[in-house]
Amino acid sequence: MFAKEGLEGVVAARTGLSLIDGEKGRLSYRGYSIHELAEHSSFEEVVHLLWYGELPTRAQLDQTRRDLSSQRGLHADAVEILRRFARDASPMDMMRTVVSALAIHDPDVHESTRESNLRKGIRLTAQLPTIVTAHERLRKGKDPIPPDPGLDHCANYLYMLHGRKPEALSARALDVAMILQMDHGLNASTFAARVTAGTLADLHAAVTSAIGTLKGPLHGGANHDVMVMLRTIGEVDRAAEFVRMELLQKKKIPGFGHRVYRTMDPRAPILRSLAERLGKQMGQEKWFQISVVIEKTCKELKNLNPNVDFYAASVYYLLGFEMDLFTPIFACSRAPGWIAHVIEQHTDNRLIRPLEEYIGPPERPYVPIDKRA
Template identity: 45%
Template sequence: MVKEGMKNVVALESKISRIDGKKGELEYRGYSIHDLAKHSSYEETAYLLWHGRLPKENELEEFSADLAGRRRIPPEVIGPLTSLPDITHPMVILRTAISYCGSLDENLHEINPEENLCKSKEILAMIPTIIAYAARLREGKSLVHPRRELGHAANFLWMLKGSEPDPIEVEALDTDLILHAEHTLNASTYSSRIAASTLSDMYAGIVSATGTLMGPLHGGASQAVIEMLKEIKEGDLSAEEWIENKLDEGEHIPGFGHRVYKTKDPRAIELEKIAKRLDEKEGNDWTSLSNKIEKIVDDKLGLNSNVDFYAATVYVNLEIPDDFFIPIFAMGRIAGWTTHMMEQYKENKLIRPLQKYVGETEKEYIPLEER
């Protein structure tokens, strides 16, 4: 039986995360995403995903310090960041830089648990630096280098803005990264596992994942959401009129619907909370507009908001450029991608599905001169 888009196909078993689409539940290693968003940090969440358990206090301190010591990117990588065309999308910059970092890894092709964990740390620690450098270079600003004493989220905001990070903004970004860290076999994660199943290196798998994430039906949706919000806010049409026009044109409303969830995305529930806090801090009304759109779409289409919908409001309040929304998604999801690749390597079987051929058969070859 052919199932287009592999819908409802169970491709493999995993111990990493669990989704109950009917109840709207998401767990990492058995822990509710709501509890992690409230109590955990991104570093602790990465540790949980990689090691299968929550760390003790001294383990978390050592782990966080280890990551902080890996944040600087090789000098050879900075040059290409300055020479790419101005039209280059930040996600293209990110995947190019990741690939370059891989070329500098002397143990690139070594695949064993210790080396895989080391590579995972390197990639997770360097991605925020790559993103922040790319953003500042595009604006003609000098680079702000990482600081070891800052946490993962705080350090990124420091490198991006060049000023001491605001505690509320740090908490908001940290929570956002936790919520984006892992989500079972989404398209980008599956592409990373496919790469791992061929015994390709981890950098190659992450490049594959970043390329997949960029699509507007996956991570690219968050950028589409903020473009929608700005168009409605700055335009002459009401939110309902704007949505009706898009539906009449047969277009999809970004930030709504999900292949798995039949309820509101549990991550959207948490992101809405931090979006409201940021709006209150900045004196903005993005959340109220989002709430209005959410009700209209629910009434007209019966669709629930997904993770991308309120992530857009979080990012715009953090003053992240619109086209950098997808790299921020990648900055969080890198923990999940690397975890899945390590799990794939552990008990590997080449991922190679079948296809059903529906073309012509037994055709007679006609020599070139007779065609």
């Protein structure tokens, strides 16, 4: 019996949520191509698709929008936590802590039926952007902006961050970016959520586990590192040489390569287009232009392809998010996927308990303390 490092290549669950074809570079949710969903769908519609298995009717979509918009507020105790630790806690630490605290007051916290998980899922999905934006404003000495029930999920997210209703392209860009990151198979945070759900812990516990896992830089931090790189380069004519020097020193270029895809990540070209359009509209084309040179150089020198994080960094930055908010956006995007996986895990649950390969010393006799070297 031998361990597979990182469980690479091990099939650990069955799912009907997303299908990844790493060889052909394809991704679909519930049978629908990510390209079609990004072009035609909305955040709320894809939430319904993942949770219920089918695209919603107009009436169902309207209901999902109403449900989400009505649940954006936070309990007073959660707001007090945000105010108390605003200047000391990182955005991901704050999100993890407040989600755990929200469980205390959730009326369904101890119920794990499909119906109760859907109710909790609506509340958590709606509340996460409120947590992120309230913390961001409080740590800058500003008051949080109450949600606007008249705005869709992503437009409201930007409104609570900036205090003004976003341009149509900005709202749509965030909508598409969040759709693209809503689910992606058994990634580390989703696996953590399913392991927690497999013990029959509550939904808030599973989402808290997922947030804690996403905080790790090997999972959720790549888009932040991409933007650090872009700002370090600073000018288009420095990009190619920067990449050459990094590769010469055997350093990794953030936002390139993927554990599953052997070709282009299908989400990357969609985000590339968004980054270009946003840059032109805002008069900040530099970040896109630098990114294009980096992509071209990585392809020429090492045959490397960008992943979802590479152009997402420019999109988030152009939308006005601070760099340490990039991973929280990822969490807000992935939360409906985590919730769908928890519901799926509970549908036919079995405790997830893999084996291990022991590599320690063989059995040996106990040595009294006065006889030890």
